[in-house]
Amino acid sequence: MDTMQDKERAADLEQRIRCYEELEAQAQWPGAMGAADYLAALLLTLGLVVVCYVWGCEP
Amino acid sequence: MSHHRDVEFRVAAERGDTPLLPGERIWGFWEFSYANSALAIATWAFLIGGATALFVGPKEGIAAIIIGNILGVMLVALPTCLPGGRYGLEQFTFLRSVFGANGSRLVYVLAVVFLTMGWLAVLGMMFGRSVDGLIALVDAHQASPTGPLALVLAVLSIVLTGWMVAKGPTSIKFFNMIVAPALVALMLGMLWMILQKHGFAELMAMPALAPPTENKHLNFMIAVEVNMAAGFSWWPYLGNLARLSKNERTAFWPNVVGIFGAASLGEIVGLLGAASMGNSDPTIWMTNVGGVVVGVVALGFIAFANVTSMVNILYTSIVGLRQIAWDSLRAMKWERLVALFCVIPVAIVIFTPGIYDGFFIFLVWTSALNSALSGIGIADYFLLRRQRVSLRSVFAAEGRSPFRFWGGFNPVALLALLAGFLIYVLIFNPQTLAASPLFAVLSASLPSCVLAGVVHYLLTRLLVIPKGYGDYPAAASARVNVGRSRAADR
Numbered sequence: 016m017d018t019m020q021d022k023e024r025a026a027d028l029e030q031r032i033r034c035y036e037e038l039e040a041q042a043q044w045p046g047a048m049g050a051a052d053y054l055a056a057l058l059l060t061l062g063l064v065v066v067c068y069v070w071g072c073e074p
Numbered sequence: 075m076s077h078h079r080d081v082e083f084r085v086a087a088e089r090g091d092t093p094l095l096p097g098e099r100i101w102g103f104w105e106f107s108y109a110n111s112a113l114a115i116a117t118w119a120f121l122i123g124g125a126t127a128l129f130v131g132p133k134e135g136i137a138a139i140i141i142g143n144i145l146g147v148m149l150v151a152l153p154t155c156l157p158g159g160r161y162g163l164e165q166f167t168f169l170r171s172v173f174g175a176n177g178s179r180l181v182y183v184l185a186v187v188f189l190t191m192g193w194l195a196v197l198g199m200m201f202g203r204s205v206d207g208l209i210a211l212v213d214a215h216q217a218s219p220t221g222p223l224a225l226v227l228a229v230l231s232i233v234l235t236g237w238m239v240a241k242g243p244t245s246i247k248f249f250n251m252i253v254a255p256a257l258v259a260l261m262l263g264m265l266w267m268i269l270q271k272h273g274f275a276e277l278m279a280m281p282a283l284a285p286p287t288e289n290k291h292l293n294f295m296i297a298v299e300v301n302m303a304a305g306f307s308w309w310p311y312l313g314n315l316a317r318l319s320k321n322e323r324t325a326f327w328p329n330v331v332g333i334f335g336a337a338s339l340g341e342i343v344g345l346l347g348a349a350s351m352g353n354s355d356p357t358i359w360m361t362n363v364g365g366v367v368v369g370v371v372a373l374g375f376i377a378f379a380n381v382t383s384m385v386n387i388l389y390t391s392i393v394g395l396r397q398i399a400w401d402s403l404r405a406m407k408w409e410r411l412v413a414l415f416c417v418i419p420v421a422i423v424i425f426t427p428g429i430y431d432g433f434f435i436f437l438v439w440t441s442a443l444n445s446a447l448s449g450i451g452i453a454d455y456f457l458l459r460r461q462r463v464s465l466r467s468v469f470a471a472e473g474r475s476p477f478r479f480w481g482g483f484n485p486v487a488l489l490a491l492l493a494g495f496l497i498y499v500l501i502f503n504p505q506t507l508a509a510s511p512l513f514a515v516l517s518a519s520l521p522s523c524v525l526a527g528v529v530h531y532l533l534t535r536l537l538v539i540p541k542g543y544g545d546y547p548a549a550a551s552a553r554v555n556v557g558r559s560r561a562a563d564r
Binding site: 023024027028031032034035036038039044045046047048052056059060063064067068070071072 | 079083086087092093095096133134135136137138140141144145148156159160161291294320321322323324326327330462465466469
């Protein structure tokens with residue numbers, strides 16, 4: 016790490032990493048998926064699989 | 075720091091050199107949904123729908139498309155979009171935490187380079203067949219999809235793609251803005267024409283074009299597997315799109331609208347077109363569905379759209395390759411790298427043109443890899459790390475990073491990948507379509523995904539965490555405690 020450009024790049028990366036460390040220190044990550052999101056994704060997936068299987072798959 | 079430098083660093087972050095900050099991300103829910111749809115609405119959707127029509131009739135085919143795509147897309151979105159949406163990290167940079175820096179490079183070559191080369195060859199041949207079919211329609215003679223003209227045109231399309239990518243990304247955005255909405259219009263137009271010719275009930279009662287076995291349930295499961303492979307084939311691409319969205323939720327849910335919804339629509343049109351016209355090749359059934367004028371317009375547009383799809387995947391792959399490459403490769407001239415990348419797809423077109431008609435075999439082979447990668451990603455990010463990844467470790471110098479594992483490779487993750495791949499091939503052979511009894515109940519992608527995840531989880535707990543590698547929570551908290559006691563001693 017010799018040039019001024021390298022130092023500035025390192026400072027920029029450090030700033031970005033710190034931003035995420037501060038977010039991580041908060042109790043709630045903004046816009047994070049919650050239990051309701053995971054449950055909805057699970058129900059949507061299972062619902063589509065079961066409905067389509069019953070409708071489309073001949074025994 | 076000057077304004078010029080700020081712009082330079084932001085561009086570097088957009089290219090994936092550093093994590094994008096939440097404020098720099100451009101996509102909300104609808105923006106990401108649109109971008110996803112534009113990617114998913116591509117000509118390969120017609121091919122996958124056509125392949126589904128070989129195995130099952132339209133009714134079972136629609137069910138197989140929805141089941142396969144929702145499972146594949148959900149299992150891919152969890153380990154790729156959520157870390158991307160949280161940390162704004164480039165996908166293969168993030169993968170250092172799972173496979174090590176060199177392991178991540180290996181995965182890139184396996185998952186992206188091979189996949190892209192295969193698709194370039196298949197889409198190139200689709201271009202060749204479309205233009206050949208178009209000339210035949212205008213000239214009123216029989217098309218020859220496997221003839222020398224179609225092959226020469228396929229090679230030319232790859233050369234044209236390489237030339238456009240070598241020129242840079244300026245033209246790519248412009249073409250995307252035209253192609254995605256026009257393809258939606260084409261699909262809806264085709265659907266309308268098919269429904270005019272055959273009623274819905276008649277379509278739903280049509281048989282499969284070439285069922286591979288006598289067992290209808292097994293044929294249905296093969297159709298589900300091909301579509302699950304289509305869903306899993308988004309694994310190399312989704313993470314890098316999701317990092318541009320504003321948060322985790324906007325990185326995840328648009329996949330349901332965009333990738334799942336748009337791809338399913340395209341595949342269902344491909345399925346219905348193939349079943350009703352009696353041919354799985356879209357470049358053939360499109361010439362029959364609406365007469366000469368519609369056929370010429372559709373084939374001309376399909377040829378054009380194919381080139382844009384090829385340009386997109388080639389450009390994305392080479393940008394990614396430079397991100398993960400060693401210095402010698404990164405120093406290579408952009409044009410030379412593009413030219414070298416196109417050599418193998420051209421060779422595939424010339425020496426193994428049969429890949430087009432059996433392209434689903436190639437697609438299913440990729441699923442043996444992508445399903446295992448998804449399982450490993452879910453086990454690592456959700457169960458082992460509990461959704462916390464240290465960016466300091468990700469960006470530490472390779473020799474000093476906790477993600478150096480052994481020589482830059484995490485052998486546990488690679489072993490899990492191998493286990494997932496092998497169980498897939500044991501349950502369902504993509505080459506011969508030979509299936510074990512388990513396949514009829516569980517498919518092959520799901521067991522591969524689960525086994526790879528379980529192997530990665532158990533071996534990481536047994537071997538990697540006790541050695542202090544990988545910066546996993548248990549090891550990290552132990553190190554923090556050691557650090558504190560040393561500080562107290564002083």
